[in-house]
Amino acid sequence: MTTELKPKVFGPIFVFFNRSNTLQYAHIDPSNASAYPPIEAPVDTFLASLGACIVMSIKWSTDQRKIALNPFIVEVVGIKAFDIPNRIERINIEIIGNLIDNESIIPRIMRQTKSICTVSNSLNCEVNFTARNLL
Secondary structure, X not given: OXXXXXXXXXXXXXXXXXXXXXXXXXXXXXXXXXXXXXXXXXXXXXXXXXXHHHHHHHHHHHHHOOOOOOOEEEEEEEEEOOOOOOOEEEEEEEEEOOOOXXXXXXXXXXXXXXXXXXXXXXXXOEEEEEEXXXX
């Protein structure tokens, strides 16, 4: 009998950008947004920091281009490694929403976001980006 191990998942953590200078956060349930990042576990706060850095990097990239940024959500999920030491092996980041009206520029914004996000660039694990337009 083979037992298949399922990886432990941290999150999801949601970070909301609503065109204001105040970010909103939610842990697991996006309908429970708060002005404060989750503190249930340090890893949740860590993932919220990564999500906030992605939001601010997107904002910086669009501000630099003088492009209006629409409201959007960043969802961050951490997958724990199976071996020792305890660590996150992979992080999946999904940008949810229609970032800007001109979709042809989004790939450039995403490349720049990935390159300027200090938190993601400081990690020693795989970080994957995807995007999903809700419209």
